[in-house]
Amino acid sequence: MxxxxxxxxxxxxxxxxxxxxxxxxxxxxxxxxxxxxxxxxxxxxxxxxxxxxxxxxxxxxxxxxxxxxxxxxxxxxxxxxxxxxxxxxxxxxxxxxxxxxxxxxxxxxxxxxxxxxxxxxxxxxxxxxxxxxxxxxxxxxxxxxxxxxxxxxxxxxxxxxxxxxxxxxxxxxxxxxxxxxxxxxxxxxxxxxxxxxxxxxxxxxxxxxxxxxxxxxxxxxxxxxxxxxxxxxxxxxxxxxxxxxxxxxxxxxxxxxxxxxxxxxxxxxxxxxxxxxxxxxxxxxxxxxxxxxxxxxxxxxxxxxxxxxxxxxxxxxxxxxGLFKPLLFLGAGAIQDGAGTRRLDRLGGLIHRMPVTSALLIFGAVNLAALPPxxxxxxxxxxxxxxxxxxxxxxxxxxxxxxxxxGLMAMGAALAAAAAVRLVGVALLGRPRGPRAAAAEEAGPWKLRAMSGVASVAFLVGLFPGSxxxxxxxxxxxxxxxxxxxxxGLAVLTPALDMPGYAALLTLALLLLAFGAIWFLRQFADLRTTRGPAWDCGFGASTARLPFGDPLTQYSGGGFSQPLRRALGHSILAAREVVSMPEPGDTSAARIEVTLRDPANAWVFAPFAYWRDKASGIADTMQFLTIRQILSVMVGVLVLFLIVIAVIEQL
Amino acid sequence: MDPRMGYGALGYDLAHLLGTATLVLSFVLLYQKRIDAVVNTYAAQAWVLAAAAFWQGWVQDSPHLYVTGLIALLAKGVAIPLALHNIVRRLRIGRSIESALGVFPSMALGMGMVALAILVVLPITLGAQVLTREDLAIALSVVLLGLLMMITRRTALTQVIAFMSMENGLILAAVGVAGMPLVVELSVAVLVLVAAIVFGEFFFRIRSQFDSLDISHLDRVGEAHR
Structure with a gap:
């Protein structure tokens, strides 16, 4: 190396x-x-x-x-x-x-x-x-x-x-x-x-x-x-x-x-x-x-x-x-290169423009959400x-x-699944929220090769965890x-010898069977597309400027997480939402500002910063002591040192 | 062990007496109020130190300690006190009274320092000669008392005397340990001589600037930068 x-x-x-x-x-x-x-x-x-x-x-x-x-x-x-x-x-x-x-x-x-x-x-x-x-x-x-x-x-x-x-x-x-x-x-x-x-x-x-x-x-x-x-x-x-x-x-x-x-x-x-x-x-x-x-x-x-x-x-x-997280990050990098941004609020609809990357990202997100197999x-x-x-x-x-x-693990796993859904749903599905996302480009060949390589290894690991x-x-x-x-075992993984286990291959077979059945039934279904006036899910009427309707009326990343933020974020992350309305007569939009605070910042880093400032304050006053005070401090430290030596000698 | 270096032997007893006399003079320095008396006590301490060096030179059969004693006697016992008296006379501060720490607090603090020195030195030097151990404890006490005097005194002159009496403790330690080469004592002596010259120049500067040797005037210079 x-x-x-x-x-x-x-x-x-x-x-x-x-x-x-x-x-x-x-x-x-x-x-x-x-x-x-x-x-x-x-x-x-x-x-x-x-x-x-x-x-x-x-x-x-x-x-x-x-x-x-x-x-x-x-x-x-x-x-x-x-x-x-x-x-x-x-x-x-x-x-x-x-x-x-x-x-x-x-x-x-x-x-x-x-x-x-x-x-x-x-x-x-x-x-x-x-x-x-x-x-x-x-x-x-x-x-x-x-x-x-x-x-x-x-x-x-x-x-x-x-x-x-x-x-x-x-x-x-x-x-x-x-x-x-x-x-x-x-x-x-x-x-x-x-x-x-x-x-x-x-x-x-x-x-x-x-x-x-x-x-x-x-x-x-x-x-x-x-x-x-x-x-x-x-x-x-x-x-x-x-x-x-x-x-x-x-x-x-x-x-x-x-x-x-x-x-x-x-x-x-x-x-x-x-x-x-x-x-x-x-x-x-x-x-x-x-x-x-x-x-x-x-x-x-x-x-x-x-x-x-x-x-x-x-x-x-x-x-x-160690396999699916690099896959997801490489996919995120491909999105950044292809769609020009990493912000969820600017993405959307990438599955049409970047189909391979999207498929690989969805596979990674399924891993992240911990879905079998x-x-x-x-x-x-x-x-x-x-x-x-x-x-x-x-x-x-x-x-x-x-x-x-x-209990906390279960909650974490469920929240991780929600996060995976949010990533896939907001970034890949729906409609583009900005012009760059609408004109996104598929990732280059080496990126796709790298992602598919690591994805296939992850797939194999998923099928044969026992090995x-x-x-x-x-x-x-x-x-x-x-x-x-x-x-x-090769096929079945059990926590204890006499307990039922998890058979990844069998799960895959069942999934394939279910999808096969759906595909089979679809053969007999009426596949003609029907169009009609609908409630339109809140999308406004198309204008000349926005031929696909206003994409910002879709769920945004922030909107998707709002229920969780209100339910859990308030106590754990000290989440605050402030709605600032414009003054009467002002035509600017109302804004919602969300502030979050990681508890580690509040309980570890903020006290640390406080004591660091205190210590530097003390060091600062040391600089302005009078000559006698400085000498006294030196003598005091020397005497303290000698006392420590004397005590250690006596022990 | 050398029979002349045990308890009861004349070599030991006299060396111990001279070292202790140096220590007692350090205590005297600690509470003296008049500048003239401080200088005189310092000169006395230098004489006792010179006597200690001569005695050690004779006991240890090492002639170079006579040189050390001679330096102590001539430079610190005669030349520096004369120069200090000269400065005192020229600055006309001979009769001025300097409020040191009170007698009892100085004595109590000094006793604490001596106790600390004994507690530190005696256990560490278990393997060494008895005389060396006692001598090192006394020498460390003299150094600590010099430091104490430096922080209790207010004027630059007495602080310099404190500094030089601290150096007397170092010389005492150096002469008490057999086999210490002359160059150590020489270099310490030269250092003090240079320091004395520098400080002498310094006194006149302070005096001409502030009309006083009280170093609290210097602190105000520092405050100006705040």
């Missing part, structure tokens, strides 16, 4: 081609490694830290994530072939993919940090590809701040874990205990969780993912969040050792449930399709986090079957989401099964928590010490 980056510096147009080729080879390699049974391999390289070098390690867990990263990268890079807009930042694309791959195959703390930060920095540069736009710069700034915070926390995590050495083997030999384990849990949730979009550090995702070019946001939302989840999982499941208590997973469940609800709700409110998709990523990351949390709790309670179920569900959903459904269904199987663990508190989580879990067997053994085994 670094070679590709170097080559790409010389010939920017080559970057996507090379990245796609290398990532494709990487995907094949990862798949064949998994098929071979994923024997653990380590490789010591004499480069890196002086005297220590770096260690690369490959096992089943890294290979599953590598497979997802490489598949999505192949598609994303292929979609950028022939795209001349991003030649300035093209060399960073292979570097970005290489950083993610390095983070996944890292065998020590240093290479993990190196890969993770390479991923952060290159993705930041890629976000800033179109930096002449002010909102892009703002999104990039927010992202940069969060990335710095994450780097700080992750360095501390590595420092806390590396009691005997930087290599993963040395970290496993000295698992953290007591307050150190709690600190590791908190810091890894801040450090990697902020990158993954785990609440409450998720607020940077919608602006940054919307700002990046489509193929970059496809990677950031689809797989960079997964690399961050990999770090969470690697640290909490593997490096912290198997002896952690059951409550270790509770923060993951709580934060995941909050993210599932909040992300799905916000996905219904955003007016920008890419921002809405990024919010849906927050929801899916929340669901995956719940799965891992259940696995941690069950492993702590010594229930290997449930633990492997939770981890398997999370991994399956990672694979599914798609990969999205398989993942979410298994997640539900793991949570519904969880009340048997722990005491009353855990049981209540699990019940509430199941994916078979491949993930070594990973599950690393995580929970147990595999899905017979529960993950």
């Amino acid at each position: 670094n070679v590709a980056a170097l080559l790409a510096v010389l010939r920017p147009m080559l970057a996507p081609v090379l990245t796609a080729l290398l990532a494709g080879c990487g995907a094949v390699a990862a798949l064949s490694y998994l098929v071979m049974g994923a024997p653990a391999v380590t490789l010591d390289l004499p480069i890196g830290l002086p005297g220590a070098g770096i260690t690369l390690a490959l096992d089943g867990l890294s290979a599953v994530f590598l497979l997802v990263v490489f598949l999505a990268s192949t598609a994303a890079a292929a979609s950028a072939i022939g795209d001349h807009h991003y030649t300035e930042t093209a060399p960073f694309l292979p570097a970005f993919v290489g950083g993610m791959a390095l983070a996944l195959v890292a065998g020590d703390g240093f290479s993990l940090l190196l890969g993770f930060e390479a991923m952060s920095v290159t993705s930041l540069v890629l976000v800033l590809s179109t930096h002449r736009d002010g909102t892009v710069r703002q999104g990039g700034l927010l992202y940069g701040g969060m990335a710095a915070l994450g780097a700080l926390s992750l360095i501390m995590v590595v420092g806390l874990l590396a009691q005997r050495g930087l290599s993963f083997a040395a970290m496993r030999a000295a698992p953290p205990e007591g307050w150190r384990a709690i600190l590791v849990l908190a810091l890894v949730l801040v450090g990697a969780g902020s990158k993954a979009g785990i609440v409450p550090l998720h607020t940077w995702l919608p602006p940054a993912h919307a700002a990046a070019p489509a193929h970059v946001s496809a990677l950031m939302s689809g797989v960079m969040t997964k690399v961050a989840l990999y770090v969470v999982v690697r640290v909490l499941f593997d490096l912290c050792g198997p002896a952690q208590p059951a409550w270790f997973g509770v923060p993951l469940i709580v934060l995941g449930a909050a993210g599932a609800l909040l992300g799905a709700l916000r996905a219904n409110m955003e007016g920008d399709i890419k921002a809405a998709l990024a919010c849906s990523t927050i929801e899916n990351v929340g669901l995956i986090t719940i799965g891992f949390g259940v696995a941690l709790v069950a492993r702590g309670a010594d229930l290997p079957a449930l633990a492997s179920l939770g981890a398997a569900a999370a991994l399956l959903h990672i694979v599914a989401h 798609t990969a999205g459904f398989a993942g979410e269904w298994l997640l539900f099964q793991s949570v519904l199987g969880a009340p048997r663990i722990g005491g009353f508190a855990v049981q209540v928590l699990v019940c509430v989580t199941a 994916v879990l078979r491949l993930a067997g070594p990973a599950l053994r690393t995580l929970t010490g147990a595999e899905m085994g017979e529960r993950a």
